[in-house]
Amino acid sequence: MRERDTRELADGMRKAEVLTEALPWIHQMNGRTIVVKYGGSAMEDARLMRQVVGDLELLKLMGMRVVLVHGGGKAINALLARLGVQTRFVDGLRVTDDATMEAVQEVLVGKVNQQLVWALNEYGHNAVGISGVDGKTFKSEPVSPRLGRVGRIREVSPDLILSILDDGYIPVVASVGCGADGFYNVNADVAAGKVAEALHADKLVYLTDVDGLYRDARDASSLVSQMTLAEARELLSSGSLDGGMVPKLRSVVEAMERGAREVVILNGKTPHSLLVEMFTDAGIGTLFTQA
Structure with a gap:
């Protein structure tokens, strides 16, 4: 019995030390705006999603x-x-005809958005689900005729998101946009970047299913731990990136050029990667800074 108590005491002291070490970070981030883009395999695994x-x-x-x-x-x-x-994909973007657009709306707005809202609300009255159509949050236009109903966000109207934040909720935003002729499939990485721009977010986090940005997707040793905005621009223009990473890096660059202070790409399958990034000196993923 005494041995068990000793272990419990040691475990409690370790947890207390962790909280104490995190205190400066908690103080620094209090009141700050954080935009998190969530996707990939981490969202498909129910255990990881709860975490x-x-x-x-x-x-x-x-x-x-x-x-x-x-x-x-x-x-x-x-x-x-x-x-x-x-x-079919072109440059990392899903070619979207009318039938595909209906499927996108059904999945993103009718299923995934509501699953995330439900999961957050299990902790209390915490989340409100919307899409880019609500309040014309994502005013969109077609990217290219060959992509069909793939939309480019022409303007983000942040009023609805800000209203939800001011009321003490987490806005959960599905990446569907609207235009004069209907709905658009908007790349979620780009949508997150645009939201971060509009809110002048202190941090934009991409939670995905890779460890960060790789200079070469086939070479695990090419993972980049930190990169400046200028270096990101140079890499983007080099044409050497894997197609799926192109829209993500482009949204990183645009978000930082237009207001976001820091951007990080994290592996959502790594336990508590978001907390490690926010509250410790341990660098995981790829951090993008202004300089």
């Missing part, structure tokens, strides 16, 4: 203004496969 949602709730409890922007590419792929609709 990420718990971390987001902890950020909120520590006084941060958290905005969650999500995609749902794997879930869209699954629905399209069941419907017998072929999936």
